[in-house]
Amino acid sequence: MIGFRNVSFWYSEEFTSERPQEILNNITFSLREREFVVLLGKNGSGKSTLAKHCNGLLLPKRGEVLVDGMDTRKEEYLWEIRRKVGLVFQNPDNQLIATTVEEDVAFGPENLGLPPAEIRLRVEEALEIVGMRGYERKEPHTLSGGQKQKVAIAGVLAMHPDYLVLDEATSMLDPEGREELMQLLLKLKNTITVFHITHQVEEAVYADRVMVIGGGKIVAEGAPREVFSLGEKIVEWGLELPQVTETALLLKKMYPTHFAILPLRVEELVEELC
Amino acid sequence: MLIELRDVFFSYLSHTPFQVQALEGISLSIHRGESIGIVGRTGCGKSTLAQHLNGLLLPEAGQVLVNGIDTRTRGAASKDIRKKVGLVFQYPEDQFFEESVFKEIAFAPRNMGIEGKELEEKVQWAMEMVGLDFTGLKDKSPFELSGGQMRRVAIASILSMQPEVLVLDEPTAGLDPQGKRLILGKLQELREKHGLTLVIISHSMEDLARIVERIIIMDRGKIAFDGSIRQAFSQGDFIKQFGILPPVVSQVASLLRSRGFPVNPEVLTPAELAEEIRVKVMEKKERGSCWVEA
Numbered sequence: 288m289i290g291f292r293n294v295s296f297w298y299s300e301e302f303t304s305e306r307p308q309e310i311l312n313n314i315t316f317s318l319r320e321r322e323f324v325v326l327l328g329k330n331g332s333g334k335s336t337l338a339k340h341c342n343g344l345l346l347p348k349r350g351e352v353l354v355d356g357m358d359t360r361k362e363e364y365l366w367e368i369r370r371k372v373g374l375v376f377q378n379p380d381n382q383l384i385a386t387t388v389e390e391d392v393a394f395g396p397e398n399l400g401l402p403p404a405e406i407r408l409r410v411e412e413a414l415e416i417v418g419m420r421g422y423e424r425k426e427p428h429t430l431s432g433g434q435k436q437k438v439a440i441a442g443v444l445a446m447h448p449d450y451l452v453l454d455e456a457t458s459m460l461d462p463e464g465r466e467e468l469m470q471l472l473l474k475l476k477n478t479i480t481v482f483h484i485t486h487q488v489e490e491a492v493y494a495d496r497v498m499v500i501g502g503g504k505i506v507a508e509g510a511p512r513e514v515f516s517l518g519e520k521i522v523e524w525g526l527e528l529p530q531v532t533e534t535a536l537l538l539k540k541m542y543p544t545h546f547a548i549l550p551l552r553v554e555e556l557v558e559e560l561c
Numbered sequence: 562m563l564i565e566l567r568d569v570f571f572s573y574l575s576h577t578p579f580q581v582q583a584l585e586g587i588s589l590s591i592h593r594g595e596s597i598g599i600v601g602r603t604g605c606g607k608s609t610l611a612q613h614l615n616g617l618l619l620p621e622a623g624q625v626l627v628n629g630i631d632t633r634t635r636g637a638a639s640k641d642i643r644k645k646v647g648l649v650f651q652y653p654e655d656q657f658f659e660e661s662v663f664k665e666i667a668f669a670p671r672n673m674g675i676e677g678k679e680l681e682e683k684v685q686w687a688m689e690m691v692g693l694d695f696t697g698l699k700d701k702s703p704f705e706l707s708g709g710q711m712r713r714v715a716i717a718s719i720l721s722m723q724p725e726v727l728v729l730d731e732p733t734a735g736l737d738p739q740g741k742r743l744i745l746g747k748l749q750e751l752r753e754k755h756g757l758t759l760v761i762i763s764h765s766m767e768d769l770a771r772i773v774e775r776i777i778i779m780d781r782g783k784i785a786f787d788g789s790i791r792q793a794f795s796q797g798d799f800i801k802q803f804g805i806l807p808p809v810v811s812q813v814a815s816l817l818r819s820r821g822f823p824v825n826p827e828v829l830t831p832a833e834l835a836e837e838i839r840v841k842v843m844e845k846k847e848r849g850s851c852w853v854e855a
Contacts, residue, residue: 329737330708377735431603458735461603461764463804486737489809525739530767530809530831537835542843553809557816560842 289318289341289372289450289480293350295503296336310336312503313350318450323476325491325511326484328500329525334484337500338454341482342372355449370399373443377455379435383427388419388438391427395446413441417471433464437471450480457485469493488521488529492551499524516549531556563726563758564591564614564646569623571609583609585782586623591726596752596759598769598790601779602804607762608651610779611728614760615646644673647724651731653715654703662688662706663699666718673722687717690755691747709740713747720751726758727751733768741765745772766794766808770829778803791827810834817842 296311310333318324318341328334339345340352343359354371357364376382385391389410396406414420417437427435436456443451453472457465465487472481473493483490491497497514499507501524507514515521515532522528528536531550539546550556571584583606591597591614599607612618613625616632616639625632627642650656659665666684675683685695691713698706703714712732719727732748733741749772751757763769769776769790776793778786780803786793793800794811807815810828814837817824822845824837 329739330735433603455735461601461804462766462806463602465764466806488738525737527738527742530834531813533831534810534813534834534838537831538838538843541835541839553812553816556813557820560817560822560838561820 288320288353288355289482290353291316291337291340291350292353294340294347294352295349296333296340296345296347309503311340311347314500314503314505315350316498316505316508318480318482320449321476321478321480322496323472323481323483323494324496324498325494326482326498326500327486327488327491327526328484329486332500332525333503334486334500335454338374338452338482338484341450341452342374343368344374370446371448372450372452373440373446373448375436375439375443375451375453375456377458379432379439379459382439382442383435386426387423388414388425388427388430389423391438392441392445395442399446409445409447410441413444414438416444416475417441418467431464432460433467436460436464436468440471444475448479450482451475452482452484454484455486456483457487457490465490486526488515488527491515492529492531499526501525511551512549515551535559562590563593563628565589565624565626566613566620567624567626569613569620569625571613571618571621573609575621582782584613584620587782587784588623589777589784589787591758591760593725593758594752594756595775596773597761598773598776599760599762599779600764600766600769600776600803600805601785605779605803606782607779608730611648611730611760611762614726614728615648616642617648644722645724646726646728647719647722649716649719649727649729649732651734653718654708654711657703657711657714660702661700662693662703662714665703665714666721669718669722683721683723684717687721690720690751691717692743693717707740709736709743712736712740712744716744716747724757726760728760728762730762731764732761733763733765741768748772766805770794770808770810778805789827791829794829795826 291314294311294314295309297307297309326334343365346360352359354368357368359368383391385394392410392413393406396409417440419437457468469490472483475481491511494511497511498505515528518536529551531553535546535550535556550559566587566589569584569587573581573583601607619633627646630638632642657665663684666687667680670680670683688695693713733744748759752759773790776790777784785803794807797807797815810831814824814826814828818826822842824841828834828837
C-alpha cells in the first residue's frame with residue numbers, strides 16, 4: 288500500500304518573503320494492492336507534484352508518504368522504494384536513454400546488480416508483457432510515441448515493481464497509441480497497482496477508483512460512476528464529462544425516470560436505451 | 562482559392578540510405594474561410610504537410626501555391642507568403658525567449674519594421690483576439706503564465722502578423738479540458754468574426770468535432786480521405802484502418818443504428834446525440850413500438 292497522510296508540499300521560494308503557495312494541501316489517501324486508480328485534475332492542480340511524492344522524488348514538507356510502511360523521507364529505504372514504485376512521464380522522448388530497446392529495458396535490472404541470465408529473462412518478460420517482443424535490437428528513436436511509452440513501461444516492469452505511476456503518459460500519443468496503452472494498463476492492474484494521472488476523462492471510465500484533485504486538495508473520490516454523477520461540478524473543476532455521461536445527463540433532464548444508473552461507456556448507454 | 566498543393570512530394574534525408582518519403586503526391590485545395598482538420602498516425606506526414614503551407618518546407622516535386630504564388634519564389638513574394646500563412650508549432654511555448662509577453666508577441670511585427678503606436682495596437686489586438694488581458698499581462702514574463710495562457714501567447718504572436726490562414730500543429734496538446742475549450746472557442750471566433758482560415762493538426766477527434774467541417778486523413782504520406790468530418794466519423798470501420806477512432810458520440814450512434822434505430826450517424830456532439838436519441842429512440846418507445854434487434 289502507498290499511503291499519503293496529511294501531505295502538504297510547497298516549492299520553497301527563498302528570495303521572497305511571501306508565504307509560498309501550497310501545491311499539495313493536507314492530502315490523505317491510499318493506493319491498495321492491484322488497484323487501478325485514475326487521478327484527474329486540471330493544469331496546475333498539483334497532479335504531477337503528487338506523482339513525484341509516490342517514490343520519494345519529492346518529499347512532503349508536512350505529513351508523510353509510506354510505501355509498504357517505508358517512509359519516503361528515510362534515506363535507507365530509498366532504493367527499495369524506487370524499485371517498488373516505477374514512474375513513467377509524459378514525454379516518451381525524455382525517458383529512453385540507451386541505443387537499443389533491450390539495453391534500455393535492461394538498465395534498471397543492471398543497476399540492481401542482478402546476474403546477466405536473470406537480466407535477460409526480465410527484459411524478455413517485460414517486453415512480452417507490453418507487447419514489444421521483436422523490437423529488442425531497434426533504436427528507440429525509430430519507434431512511435433506509443434511504442435516508446437511501452438518500452439518505458441517495460442523498463443519499469445523489469446524492476447518487478449508493485450506500483451506503476453504514470454504522469455500524463457498518454458497525453459502525447461496518437462489515438463491508437465493511447466488506446467493500446469490503456470489496454471496495457473488494464474492488463475497490468477491484475478498484477479500490480481496502476482496509478483494513472485491524466486486529464487482525459489474518457490480514460491477514467493475504466494478505473495476502479497477516480498480521484499479529482501483541485502487547488503492541492505482531493506475534491507472528489509469514488510467509483511467512476513459516483514464521481515461523474517457530480518455533473519456540472521466536474522466542469523467547474525476544469526475537467527469535462529465523458530461524452531456518454533454528458534449525453535445521458537442531457538437525456539435525464541428530459542426523462543427523469545431513465546438512467547437510474549448513470550452510463551459511462553458506449554455499450555452501457557445503448558443497453559439502457561434498447 | 563487560397564492555397565493549392567499540386568502533386569507534392571517531399572522526403573527527409575534524401576540522397577542518403579536513410580531517405581524517408583514523407584509526402585507522396587499530395588494534391589489539395591484550401592479555400593478562404595474553411596476550417597480543416599488534418600489527422601493520422603504519428604509519422605504519417607501531417608506536420609510535414611503543414612510546413613509546406615507557408616513555404617517553411619519546399620516540395621521536391623510538385624507545387625504549392627499561396628494566392629497563386631509558388632512558395633519556391635524568392636524575394637518579397639516569399640516573405641508575403643509567410644505573413645499570409647501563420648504557422649503555430651507543437652508546444653510553441655518551448656520557443657519563447659523574450660522577457661515579456663509584449664516583446665514575445667511584438668517580435669514578428671517588429672521584424673516587419675513596425676514600431677511605436679502601430680506596434681502596440683497590433684499586439685493589443687492579437688492579445689484580445691485570444692482573450693488575454695493586455696494591460697494585466699503585457700509586462701509579465703511569458704514563463705510565469707499557465708499552460709493555457711502560454712499557448713494563447715504563442716498563437717497571439719503569430720496573429721500579430723495578421724495572417725489570412727492560421728495553421729496550428731496540435732494547438733491543445735497538454736492542455737486540460739478547460740484550457741482546450743477556451744482555445745477552441747477563440748479559434749472558432751477568429752474564423753467566424755474575422756474570416757480567418759483554419760488548418761488544425763490534431764490527435765483529438767473530439768476537439769476537431771467541435772471546430773472543423775472538413776477533415777483530411779493522412780496515411781503514409783498520402784491522403785486517405787478528404788471530405789466532411791461528419792461523413793468521416795460516421796464511417797468508423799473505414800477510418801480505423803488509418804489509426805483514427807471516431808469520437809464516442811459517433812460510436813454510440815453507429816451502435817444504435819446496428820440495433821435498428823435510425824439515428825443520424827453524422828452527429829458530432831453530446832447535445833446533437835441526445836437530441837437524435839430523443840427523437841429517434843425515446844419518442845418511438847413512448848408510442849409503444851418497441852424495437853427488436855435488427
